[in-house]
Amino acid sequence: MAMKQTEEFRREAVRIALSSGLSRTRVAADLGIGKSTLSHWISQYRSTDLTVPEASTDLIRENERLRLENRVLREEREILKKATQFFASQKT
Structure with a gap:
């Protein structure tokens, strides 16, 4: 319903x-x-x-900047995880 x-x-x-x-x-x-x-x-x-009120424009820009930063950090984290897995597998 x-x-x-x-x-x-x-x-x-x-x-x-x-x-x-x-x-x-x-x-x-x-x-x-x-x-x-x-x-x-x-x-x-x-x-x-x-x-959108003018004050919200700054918040929108800040949100866009933070979204981009989060995406970069997630990509970096994935690279580090893969590198850790690779080096851990080389210790045998």
Whole structure:
């Protein structure tokens, strides 16, 4: 049974979808709603004045920077894990 979402929930879902850098499929799944529902909400709110406050712009940039940094760190960790496994296998 579908649950009627509050206006606040819808606005927050749209804000996340438009500013998080995540795919709409991922945002919808994370929020427990259908992708078509999210797309519908986005098209509804685009016709209204849903702007991101200027202070949020800095947060969006910071989130993008941190996402990139996290990706680099994950890649470095994977390289180190493989190197550790390789050298451990050479000790025989």
